[in-house]
Structure formats: C-alpha cells, structure tokens
Amino acid sequence: MEDQSIIKIFDEKELEQLIKDFQLKCPDVDYISSKHQLDFSSAQSRLSIRLPYCIEYKKDRVIAANFLIIIIHSGEAALAYSEENQIVEHKMVKAYMVRQKQGKSQIKHLKTKGKSKAGSRVRLAGTDHFFEEINEKIAEWDEYFNIERIAISCNKTLQPYLYNRPDAALQKDDQRLLKIPKHIQEANFDNLTHIHNYLISTELKFDNSDKEFINDIISEIDND
Incomplete structure (x- = not known):
C-alpha cells in the first residue's frame, strides 16, 4: 500500500467524481480526520485520498472551506489565511x-x-x-x-x-x-506558498497494482 502517490489539483466536481470512482472499486470507506484522508478498501485493493485542506468532506460531498497555515x-x-484556493x-x-x-x-x-x-x-x-x-x-x-x-x-x-x-x-x-x-526547512514566504499549493492539492496514494486504474480515472476526469 502507498507504494506510489500522485499530487494534483481537482475542483470540487472532479473530486466528487474521483471519490465515486474509488468507491466502485473499494466500497469500504473510512474518513481519517487527523489526516483529512479517505481510506478505501476491498478484498483486492487499498487506496487513499488525502483531501485538500480547502474543502470539507460531508457524506460523500465536498464543500469549499477556508483555512489557516501556521509555520513556526x-x-x-x-x-x-486562504480562501477560494488563494492566499x-x-x-x-x-x-x-x-x-x-x-x-x-x-x-x-x-x-x-x-x-x-x-x-x-x-x-x-x-x-x-x-x-x-x-x-x-x-x-x-x-x-x-x-x-x-x-x-x-x-x-x-x-x-x-x-x-x-x-x-x-x-x-x-x-x-x-x-x-x-x-x-x-524555513518559515519564509516561498515555503509558505509552496506548502499552500501542496495543501490545496489532492494526493492519491495507491499500490503499484492499481496504477493503471488510477491513470485511467485521471485521464477520464481530464478529458471531461
């Protein structure tokens, strides 16, 4: 599990579709609040989505959210302070x-x-x-x-x-x-913007055996 990961920005509609596609393959879903992450599992696969910090997850729906970044x-x-994906x-x-x-x-x-x-x-x-x-x-x-x-x-x-x-x-x-x-490494503006871009992104974590499945889903979303 988690041999590979892909970090990518999806909008709310794309993220909801991504969650639905993952559920079709892995129907058991747990939301891990401490990681803001969805863990999907089935007898054959385990997949995870680290959700962007700019959204709230509620009953298979994603809702835009505001957040702070504190680096000390x-x-x-x-x-x-980040709002609508912008500092x-x-x-x-x-x-x-x-x-x-x-x-x-x-x-x-x-x-x-x-x-x-x-x-x-x-x-x-x-x-x-x-x-x-x-x-x-x-x-x-x-x-x-x-x-x-x-x-x-x-x-x-x-x-x-x-x-x-x-x-x-x-x-x-x-x-x-x-x-x-x-x-x-340092609490400076460059690192602040770098971390902000990372936190508004979605991180997909998966095993090598599911690489083709992940790539197919991303291709479909990109082509819609």
Missing part, C-alpha cells in the same frame, strides 16, 4: 531567539542551562513578543473569517509557548488543527 520555527513564523492575507513574524555562538534557540538552551545573562533575558523577551504577535494575528483572522481548518507546523519544544498563554488564540485540542504532513 525558532525566531521565525509564516502565517496565511488572501499573510504575515511574517521574526524575533531574536537564537544564541549566536551555539546556533540554537534560547528556549532549547534553557531546558539544560536555565536562565542566565542579560542576553538571555533579551531573547526571552523577544520570544514572548514573537508568540504575542502570532497569537494576535491568529485571533484577528479567527474573529473576522470563517475558518474551518488550521494547518500547522510547530515542533513540540515551541508548542507550549503557543498554547499555554493567557492570550492564546488556539487550544491544543482545537478540532480544526491538522499537522502539515511535510518537513519545512
């Missing part, structure tokens, strides 16, 4: 959080060394302001827009600084949160 690294964050608003946030000689964040340093010199206090103040800016923007978008899904990339070391705050715009158990299923 030590000292840099890239945020975006409508975005924000880049930077902070002085990295100890220059060691090249690691002050947060990671404190786990082993504790609070120390004036430079550490400056970096900690920068950290607080960094997450304050992030939370302010998320709260603003959440108030003004109808957000169905939130795609996030934030390592476990930084998560308490996002969620465990008096001004936290999100809770860790927010049902809209979905982990971005890709490694992101």
Whole structure:
C-alpha cells in the first residue's frame, strides 16, 4: 500500500467524481480526520485520498472551506489565511531567539542551562513578543473569517509557548488543527506558498497494482 502517490489539483466536481470512482472499486470507506484522508478498501485493493485542506468532506460531498497555515520555527513564523484556493492575507513574524555562538534557540538552551545573562533575558523577551504577535494575528483572522481548518507546523519544544498563554488564540485540542504532513526547512514566504499549493492539492496514494486504474480515472476526469 502507498507504494506510489500522485499530487494534483481537482475542483470540487472532479473530486466528487474521483471519490465515486474509488468507491466502485473499494466500497469500504473510512474518513481519517487527523489526516483529512479517505481510506478505501476491498478484498483486492487499498487506496487513499488525502483531501485538500480547502474543502470539507460531508457524506460523500465536498464543500469549499477556508483555512489557516501556521509555520513556526525558532525566531521565525509564516502565517496565511486562504480562501477560494488563494492566499488572501499573510504575515511574517521574526524575533531574536537564537544564541549566536551555539546556533540554537534560547528556549532549547534553557531546558539544560536555565536562565542566565542579560542576553538571555533579551531573547526571552523577544520570544514572548514573537508568540504575542502570532497569537494576535491568529485571533484577528479567527474573529473576522470563517475558518474551518488550521494547518500547522510547530515542533513540540515551541508548542507550549503557543498554547499555554493567557492570550492564546488556539487550544491544543482545537478540532480544526491538522499537522502539515511535510518537513519545512524555513518559515519564509516561498515555503509558505509552496506548502499552500501542496495543501490545496489532492494526493492519491495507491499500490503499484492499481496504477493503471488510477491513470485511467485521471485521464477520464481530464478529458471531461
């Protein structure tokens, strides 16, 4: 299973047709909410569709949805609000959080060394302001827009600084949160747009034995 995958943008009508075609071959269907994915199975085959984050799946129907992208690294964050498959608003946030000689964040340093010199206090103040800016923007978008899904990339070391705050715009158990299923090297605008394009795409996962079936379906959809 999942020896191969195809990533492609389908509109809502095409995606509904794709789901119906998969069901004809594999009638047993499970929606995995943590992955925003449909798993299809039969005695002979197993197929999966990682749904685009710009849609909601409800009883074999797909409905357009708005979503946020949140990418947080030590000292840099890239945020975006997406509507109708387009980034409508975005924000880049930077902070002085990295100890220059060691090249690691002050947060990671404190786990082993504790609070120390004036430079550490400056970096900690920068950290607080960094997450304050992030939370302010998320709260603003959440108030003004109808957000169905939130795609996030934030390592476990930084998560308490996002969620465990008096001004936290999100809770860790927010049902809209979905982990971005890709490694992101840097939180910059280029990577933000790259990830957005990936998240509005559909990913088909299949075994080699079903390659011909998948190609036939895609050809039919493309020719309609």
